[in-house]
Amino acid sequence: MAKDHPSREIADALKESFWALVGVALFSATINFLMLTGPLFMLQVYDRVLGSRSTSTLIVLFGMVVFVFITMGILDFSRGRVLARIGAHLHDRLDARVFRAVLRQAEFPAARARSSSAQRDLAQIQGLFSTPAFSAVFDLPWAPIYLSVLFLFHPLMGWLAIASTVLILALAVANQMLTKRSQNEALLAMDEAEMRGASMRKEIETLLGLGMRQNMMRRRTDANERALDARMHASDLGGGITAITKAFRILLQSTMLALGAWLVLQNALSAGAMIAGSILLGRSLGPVEQTVAQWPQIQRAWSARKSLTALLTALPERQKPMDLPAPQARIALNNLAVVPPGGRVPTLQGIRLTAKAGDAIAVIGPSASGKSTLARALVGLWAPAQGDIRLDGAELKQYDPDQLGTYLGYLPQDIVLFDGTIAENIARFSNQADPQAIVIAAQAAAAHDLILGLPDGYDTRVTDGGKELSGGQRQRIGLARAFYGDPIILVLDEPNSALDDEGIHALNQAIATARQLGKITFVMSHRRSALAHCNLVLMIDSGHMRAFGPRDEVLVKLMNAASPAVEARKRAQA
Numbered sequence: 044m045a046k047d048h049p050s051r052e053i054a055d056a057l058k059e060s061f062w063a064l065v066g067v068a069l070f071s072a073t074i075n076f077l078m079l080t081g082p083l084f085m086l087q088v089y090d091r092v093l094g095s096r097s098t099s100t101l102i103v104l105f106g107m108v109v110f111v112f113i114t115m116g117i118l119d120f121s122r123g124r125v126l127a128r129i130g131a132h133l134h135d136r137l138d139a140r141v142f143r144a145v146l147r148q149a150e151f152p153a154a155r156a157r158s159s160s161a162q163r164d165l166a167q168i169q170g171l172f173s174t175p176a177f178s179a180v181f182d183l184p185w186a187p188i189y190l191s192v193l194f195l196f197h198p199l200m201g202w203l204a205i206a207s208t209v210l211i212l213a214l215a216v217a218n219q220m221l222t223k224r225s226q227n228e229a230l231l232a233m234d235e236a237e238m239r240g241a242s243m244r245k246e247i248e249t250l251l252g253l254g255m256r257q258n259m260m261r262r263r264t265d266a267n268e269r270a271l272d273a274r275m276h277a278s279d280l281g282g283g284i285t286a287i288t289k290a291f292r293i294l295l296q297s298t299m300l301a302l303g304a305w306l307v308l309q310n311a312l313s314a315g316a317m318i319a320g321s322i323l324l325g326r327s328l329g330p331v332e333q334t335v336a337q338w339p340q341i342q343r344a345w346s347a348r349k350s351l352t353a354l355l356t357a358l359p360e361r362q363k364p365m366d367l368p369a370p371q372a373r374i375a376l377n378n379l380a381v382v383p384p385g386g387r388v389p390t391l392q393g394i395r396l397t398a399k400a401g402d403a404i405a406v407i408g409p410s411a412s413g414k415s416t417l418a419r420a421l422v423g424l425w426a427p428a429q430g431d432i433r434l435d436g437a438e439l440k441q442y443d444p445d446q447l448g449t450y451l452g453y454l455p456q457d458i459v460l461f462d463g464t465i466a467e468n469i470a471r472f473s474n475q476a477d478p479q480a481i482v483i484a485a486q487a488a489a490a491h492d493l494i495l496g497l498p499d500g501y502d503t504r505v506t507d508g509g510k511e512l513s514g515g516q517r518q519r520i521g522l523a524r525a526f527y528g529d530p531i532i533l534v535l536d537e538p539n540s541a542l543d544d545e546g547i548h549a550l551n552q553a554i555a556t557a558r559q560l561g562k563i564t565f566v567m568s569h570r571r572s573a574l575a576h577c578n579l580v581l582m583i584d585s586g587h588m589r590a591f592g593p594r595d596e597v598l599v600k601l602m603n604a605a606s607p608a609v610e611a612r613k614r615a616q617a
């Protein structure tokens with residue numbers, strides 16, 4: 044298989060800020076050039092002002108220094124602002140794309156269980172632009188220029204500065220190597236603790252009801268303690284090396300002063316150059332030190348870039364298919380086999396059927412026979428591993444997924460309502476929701492009266508996935524949501540699992556209405572009551588199609604097939 048080329052989307056988004064980055068580099072060049080003012084001023088004061096004892100020279104020089112430093116301050120401030128905006132632009136350009144990739148990743152059940160770090164990664168890259176770390180990177184190329192000036196003063200001073208830079212870099216590398224593993228361990232354990240905490244908050248009722256709180260607390264605390272231990276380890280090691288670096292740096296500056304003084308005694312240097320040399324050493328080590336201090340952040344942003352690139356490469360933007368005309372209610376499943384995402388074994392295979400406007404198909408079968416798998420395949424969530432599903436002649440993948448969703452009405456087995464009003468939920472949060480269409484959907488789902496009976500009717504707010512409603516209420520509102528927008532195919536996965544007699548009657552009414560309106564309805568169910576208004580039955584068992592056809596024929600066939608087995612069991616019991 045051809046190897047995917049790594050996504051260039053981050054680099055391309057950054058390229059849009061090319062001229063801003065050039066501006067930052069020019070600002071940095073000017074700032075660093077102006078930084079030479081301090082040592083030069085020192086040199087002039089010692090060698091010129093003190094020698095000539097001229098107050099007016101001092102005043103002129105000082106005036107120039109004040110002007111230069113104010114200019115430098117303004118440039119530095121502007122550079123920070125430009126960099127922050129480059130970061131914000133990058134975030135803005137990639138945010139929606141990254142979130143689409145996160146959502147696609149969540150289509151894989153295994154990935155859904157993990158918390159996605161992609162948005163944190165993007166924020167990490169953006170954050171890098173607003174920290175001193177990024178400015179330090181621009182300042183870094185200037186260190187050799189400061190070093191050259193030191194060489195001009197005296198070669199020994201230049202060599203001492205080079206040795207100092209190498210030593211500081213060596214300490215930084217040692218710090219990095221010693222702490223990297225612990226830092227990674229800490230991050231992983233923190234993620235785990237966070238995930239465990241979040242699932243505990245979400246499922247608090249189960250925890251309390253089953254007396255599991257202490258046990259689950261222990262699991263979360265374990266992960267937290269591991270994170271803390273790893274962080275402490277990294278901080279002990281890193282702290283030690285940072286302290287050594289700091290002491291070493293102060294010692295180096297004094298060493299440079301001592302070297303300068305010795306050179307003055309040898310008549311090889313002026314007193315001004317001695318002081319200026321010490322300041323220049325500080326200046327040349329500054330960006331190196333700052334880069335080293337910010338290194339963890341630079342590194343985090345670098346690995347964030349790597350994992351974001353991996354995500355964007357693995358989940359490229361889907362090409363929008365050509366718009367097809369709205370389909371007619373006609374569906375065909377041709378030798379369909381489905382493998383759950385990330386799985387290897389088909390959980391459904393050899394399904395062949397066709398259905399037309401007004402058909403209602405009851406999909407029956409024991410637990411784990413593949414009914415929900417079929418529901419997911421029918422709404423395009425799980426792609427066929429073999430065969431295909433054709434809606435009005437076109438494979439589901441030939442439709443734009445967002446557009447396809449409007450032709451379909453899906454009632455998943457676990458119904459979740461989103462934060463908002465009941466009306467917004469039924470209208471699928473469309474910003475052009477038509478109140479009349481909402482009421483029509485609710486009436487078709489026989490949920491209108493139920494909704495009117497809620498405290499604020501259609502304006503009743505739900506939070507927490509709709510848990511403030513009863514299971515049956517949620518199911519009927521979910522059904523109204525499936526009916527919204529006049530879909531042509533309805534896929535109702537266990538729509539009656541939480542319904543009472545009145546609810547079941549309402550559901551059957553809804554199926555009858557759907558048939559009259561010319562829709563195709565699939566009803567996955569364990570309960571016989573769901574068969575009442577279906578004209579077709581599909582029986583599946585262990586992922587295989589056992590029977591399909593007109594309801595009464597299939598039921599008779601199933602009863603006949605079951606009776607010899609029943610007789611045999613009766614005989615055995617006798």
Ligand SMILES: Nc1ncnc2c1ncn2[C@@H]1O[C@H](COP(=O)(O)OP(=O)(O)OP(=O)(O)O)[C@@H](O)[C@H]1O
Nearest residue numbers: 152383384386390409410411412413414415416417
């Ligand atoms: N996300 C998944 N990844 C891997 N296997 C899965 C996944 N979802 C379901 N399965 C497997 O597919 C098989 C069929 O499951 P499915 O949920 O389709 O059955 P079902 O008939 O709807 O069951 P029930 O009536 O209990 O809801 C089961 O063996 C199940 O373990």
